[in-house]
Amino acid sequence: MSLRLLVTGATGQVGWQLQRTLAPLGEVIACTRAELDLSNPDAAAKVVRDLAPYIVVNAGAYTAVDKAESEPDLAHTINAVAPGRIAAEIARSGGLMIHYSTDYVFDGEKAAPYDEADTPAPLNVYGATKLAGERSIAATGCAHIILRTTWVYDIRGKNFLRTVLRLAREREELTMVADQHGAPTWARAIAEATAQITARCIQMRGVTGWSNTGTYHLTSAGQTTWAGFAQQILEEYTTLAEWPADTGEWGSPLVAKRVVPIPSAQFPTPARRPRNSVLSNAHLLSTFGLQLPDWRQQLRLALQDAVR
């Protein structure tokens, strides 16, 4: 009999890709916000109860980092209360919950990549709600995997890649923050790794019960700054030239000639962000044998998808 997997946040970057990568594992039911609203935890829990999935992959989240500063209650409900309620349903049914979290649970003061044993200390509301979500899931005793990732982008959705390309069609010079360090991570790579982790968990379930549960860091290899990411986007996009005459958003030429690096202090935002967002993926590698490639290689593949 086919396993049922429920994906929340079907319209999001990761949720979109999960519908494709999880397909070989069973029946994937992907819910949009209208079908499973995390701002209403009771209703969200009821949807999970009624659909009775074996595994929930919770890709839905309140991800507007700056807006969260002025909507802390809503962000907390979506990112912490609802995941806990869903986890409680899964705990009852004996299934597995896979959930995503963020580097923003850390304050960025560590001089080396963060590992899973490092103590979280979020600088902003979004990070605090995501940390609360991790804890509310764990508190239910539900079998769970929490994947912390960073700087997520794709060729659709709201993200830095598309913002840079939009600005690069309007301006000759792009000013970008150069004192925050992290690893841009392609949503598809996250979804592919999630599918492999899920497959392994399902396989082991029959042998040892749910095993290798807990928290893992899952990001591209390597690191850069927002300025470095922007520069690489411009270079890769330009290298992929030979545009078809009209391919809409992805076919138009850029006018941007340079990226000007600036310190965060010159780009004040409502939410403070960590200086160091780099996460060590060693635990993921030693447990699941998985390692995402360098961020530049992934960026090239993502752009090839869009323009070729």
Ligand SMILES: NC(=O)c1ccc[n+]([C@@H]2O[C@H](COP(=O)([O-])OP(=O)(O)OC[C@H]3O[C@@H](n4cnc5c(N)ncnc54)[C@H](OP(=O)(O)O)[C@@H]3O)[C@@H](O)[C@H]2O)c1
């Ligand atoms: N984006 C990043 O840079 C980043 C970095 C680190 C970690 N993460 C984590 O990675 C996971 C996936 O993020 P993503 O980049 O794929 O996010 P995303 O592209 O912003 O998508 C978020 C998804 O959540 C849905 N959503 C928002 N409010 C909801 C609600 N009340 N009920 C149900 N669904 C709701 C959105 O639906 P609508 O389309 O209707 O708004 C959308 O489908 C999240 O847990 C996020 O916290 C993301």
